[in-house]
Amino acid sequence: xxxxxxxxxxxxxxxxxxxxxxxxxxxxxxxxxxxxxxxxxxxxxxxxxxxxxxxxxxxxxxxxxxxxxxxxxxxxxxxxxxxxxxxxxxxxxxxxxxxxxxxxxxxxxxxxxxxxxxxxxxxxxxxxxx
Numbered sequence: 001x002x003x004x005x006x007x008x009x010x011x012x013x014x015x016x017x018x019x020x021x022x023x024x025x026x027x028x029x030x031x032x033x034x035x036x037x038x039x040x041x042x043x044x045x046x047x048x049x050x051x052x053x054x055x056x057x058x059x060x061x062x063x064x065x066x067x068x069x070x071x072x073x074x075x076x077x078x079x080x081x082x083x084x085x086x087x088x089x090x091x092x093x094x095x096x097x098x099x100x101x102x103x104x105x106x107x108x109x110x111x112x113x114x115x116x117x118x119x120x121x122x123x124x125x126x127x128x129x130x
Contacts, residue, residue, distance in 0.1 A: 003043045003106060007052035011103065014044040014064045019073060024081040025088060025111070032081065037113055038088075039120065040073055044096055045104040064099055072096065085109040085123045093127040104128045 005013045019042075022035040046064050050056030072095045082088045093105040110122035 003045050003104065005048070007048070010048050010051040012046050012048040012051070014046050014066055014069070016040070016042045016066055016069055016073065019070060021074060021077045023077045023088070025083075025085060025109075027083050036111065038077070038085075039108075039110040039112055039122075040077070040092065041108040041110075042069055042073060042092065042096060043106045044069070044102050046099075047101045047103060064101055069096060085111065086125060089123055089125040090127065093125055097127060097129060102129070 003013050005011055019040040021038055021040060023038045024035050025031060025038060026036065044064060048056075049062065056062055073092050076092050076095055077088065079091075082091075089107040089109045092109075093107045096102055096105040096107070104126060105128075106124060106126045108122060108124040110120040112120040114121045
């Protein structure tokens, strides 16, 4: 299920889809030997101070920066070998929640080359502000 913006609740959706990175990820010896290609997706539910019917100031400071979100995901992947796709997804989600406007973060990590006869395998996790 995809997050949806909700004007009545004052929420917008910020997303990154299909970010391809090389990651040191996995439990098997061949996965420990070197990086593998992953595909990462992030969806954030973010407070929208102009909802439900206004246009907010055209000011970059009032929005979540998706370029920063991409940088955070890249930096998290670059931290080193992670055994589980779940752990990597959880780390990216928690990093996204560091922005106080983010209410929920859903992160998908896919391993498109895990099996020759499968498009991809992976996990989606969700974290929310306490």
